[in-house]
Amino acid sequence: MSERFRVAVVGGGTGGLCLAQALHQAGVEVAVYERSRVRTERLQGYRVHINPHGSRALHECLPAELWRAFVATCGTSGGTFGFLTDQLDELLLVEDELTSGKDRDPSRAHHSVSRITLHQVLSAGLDGLLYHGKEFQRYERAPDGTVTLHFADATTATADVLVAADGANSRVCRQYLPNTTRVDTGIRAIAGKYPLTEETKRLLPARLHDGPNSVIPPSACGMFVAPHEMDDNQTSTVSGIGGNDQTLAQDAVLFDNTNSYVMWAYAANRSRYPRDDADLSDMDGERLRDVVGELIADWHPSLRRLVADSPARTVSMLPIRTSVAVEPWETTNITLLGDAIHSMTPFRGIGANTALRDAQLLARNLTAAARGEIDLVAGIHDYETKMIDYGFTAVRQSLRTAEQTISTNRVGRSMFKAALRVFSVIPPLKRKVFSDFGSS
Numbered sequence: 001m002s003e004r005f006r007v008a009v010v011g012g013g014t015g016g017l018c019l020a021q022a023l024h025q026a027g028v029e030v031a032v033y034e035r036s037r038v039r040t041e042r043l044q045g046y047r048v049h050i051n052p053h054g055s056r057a058l059h060e061c062l063p064a065e066l067w068r069a070f071v072a073t074c075g076t077s078g079g080t081f082g083f084l085t086d087q088l089d090e091l092l093l094v095e096d097e098l099t100s101g102k103d104r105d106p107s108r109a110h111h112s113v114s115r116i117t118l119h120q121v122l123s124a125g126l127d128g129l130l131y132h133g134k135e136f137q138r139y140e141r142a143p144d145g146t147v148t149l150h151f152a153d154a155t156t157a158t159a160d161v162l163v164a165a166d167g168a169n170s171r172v173c174r175q176y177l178p179n180t181t182r183v184d185t186g187i188r189a190i191a192g193k194y195p196l197t198e199e200t201k202r203l204l205p206a207r208l209h210d211g212p213n214s215v216i217p218p219s220a221c222g223m224f225v226a227p228h229e230m231d232d233n234q235t236s237t238v239s240g241i242g243g244n245d246q247t248l249a250q251d252a253v254l255f256d257n258t259n260s261y262v263m264w265a266y267a268a269n270r271s272r273y274p275r276d277d278a279d280l281s282d283m284d285g286e287r288l289r290d291v292v293g294e295l296i297a298d299w300h301p302s303l304r305r306l307v308a309d310s311p312a313r314t315v316s317m318l319p320i321r322t323s324v325a326v327e328p329w330e331t332t333n334i335t336l337l338g339d340a341i342h343s344m345t346p347f348r349g350i351g352a353n354t355a356l357r358d359a360q361l362l363a364r365n366l367t368a369a370a371r372g373e374i375d376l377v378a379g380i381h382d383y384e385t386k387m388i389d390y391g392f393t394a395v396r397q398s399l400r401t402a403e404q405t406i407s408t409n410r411v412g413r414s415m416f417k418a419a420l421r422v423f424s425v426i427p428p429l430k431r432k433v434f435s436d437f438g439s440s
């Protein structure tokens with residue numbers, strides 16, 4: 001290393017940990033400051049879909065043995081993506097071979113990973129660099145450019161580069177770019193997990209556990225349904241990765257990391273729900289599950305079963321918010337990645353993938369600066385220029401999909417369904433339209 005500098009990362013989530021792994025491997029001095037007191041404090045066992053962007057980033061940033069542990073401990077989500085009506089009529093099936101899933105190289109493929117497992121992979125080997133119980137409050141910049149971080153426990157840390165990776169309510173972002181905003185889309189999603197065993201599998205039509213599905217009712221709402229299956233080989237842990245965390249064993253349903261399930265998420269505008277917003281926020285899993293049950297009372301019985309037979313403790317409500325695009329700012333030695341700068345609706349499943357892509361690009365540029373190949377601020381500027389472009393493209397795409405999901409335009413929706421039916425009978429057209437499906 002010809003340029004020595006210390007990097008402080010605030011937030012030990014998906015993007016921050018991935019960046020730390022890459023910098024640590026490259027010999028760049030890095031420390032991660034995470035608010036949670038223990039590694040597992042806020043983690044729940046929902047699946048995360050990793051697309052080829054995310055896979056490439058993980059492959060590049062992780063040491064080889066951790067990359068292999070990631071691949072070995074992923075579940076499967078089936079290959080074929082289905083568009084279905086609320087009566088389970090198949091509108092279109094997009095086969096694995098049509099998407100980038102056709103690429104059998106794991107570093108360019110799609111994966112379904114438990115959020116807990118992903119976190120286990122990303123934090124492995126960071127002892128001595130990853131500090132827990134460090135809730136960032138504010139920073140101060142000295143005249144020489146060094147940045148001092150202040151934490152809630154009255155301690156401080158000093159670094160030459162500060163990276164905000166503290167998620168959607170980023171305090172670093174609030175101080176550094178106070179004009180950035182995140183808005184409420186008005187959409188409320190209620191999600192749950194249906195445990196998948198040989199017995200419960202028989203109670204559902206194969207389509208609901210063969211691959212991910214988008215359920216498209218006539219108007220105003222939608223449901224995403226995706227299996228996360230562990231086979232016997234995959235449930236074996238690799239260096240402690242992929243198993244259940246001891247600290248979470250008491251809440252096996254919500255935090256279980258080794259069993260198969262089908263996750264579902266119903267979404268609609270808050271005005272569609274029979275209770276007002278404040279009521280919805282106060283509801284426990286049982287009442288939320290009942291609310292969805294009422295809203296889908298005329299849907300296919302198997303979809304109703306999926307919801308009704310999901311344990312109440314796995315059911316939760318999520319208000320959907322999204323970042324507003326920002327104008328580029330003057331680059332300094334403070335930068336941001338992931339949800340801290342471009343938080344998006346979860347409707348395309350690309351927030352974590354975009355955070356991983358940020359980590360990959362920023363790590364490359366910081367490493368090049370540490371080697372004296374490029375100027376540090378120029379490297380950060382190059383990262384920010386590209387990140388703002390693809391990051392806010394992802395924000396816009398995710399918002400568009402969210403709006404389409406809850407659209408009340410019945411005619412538009414009927415036309416969309418008709419188009420899906422046309423694609424399903426004209427394979428060359430389907431190939432053309434869906435060749436990049438799920439990758440961006």
Ligand SMILES: Cc1cc2nc3c(=O)[nH]c(=O)nc-3n(C[C@H](O)[C@H](O)[C@H](O)COP(=O)(O)OP(=O)(O)OC[C@H]3O[C@@H](n4cnc5c(N)ncnc54)[C@H](O)[C@@H]3O)c2cc1C
Pocket residue numbers: 010011012013014015016033034035036042046047048049050134135136137165166167168169170171191318337338339340346348349350351352353354355
């Ligand atoms: C229901 C749901 C499903 C999703 N599914 C997918 C999917 O399938 N694929 C996908 O790509 N994306 C998905 N996403 C989006 C994805 O989870 C996020 O985009 C991703 O986690 C962002 O990573 P990040 O590192 O920016 O932030 P996070 O992973 O949120 O990490 C932020 C970290 O900062 C810490 N922190 C916060 N404040 C402070 C502070 N003051 N001091 C110190 N530490 C702090 C937090 O504790 C946390 O550990 C989904 C999101 C939701 C809600």
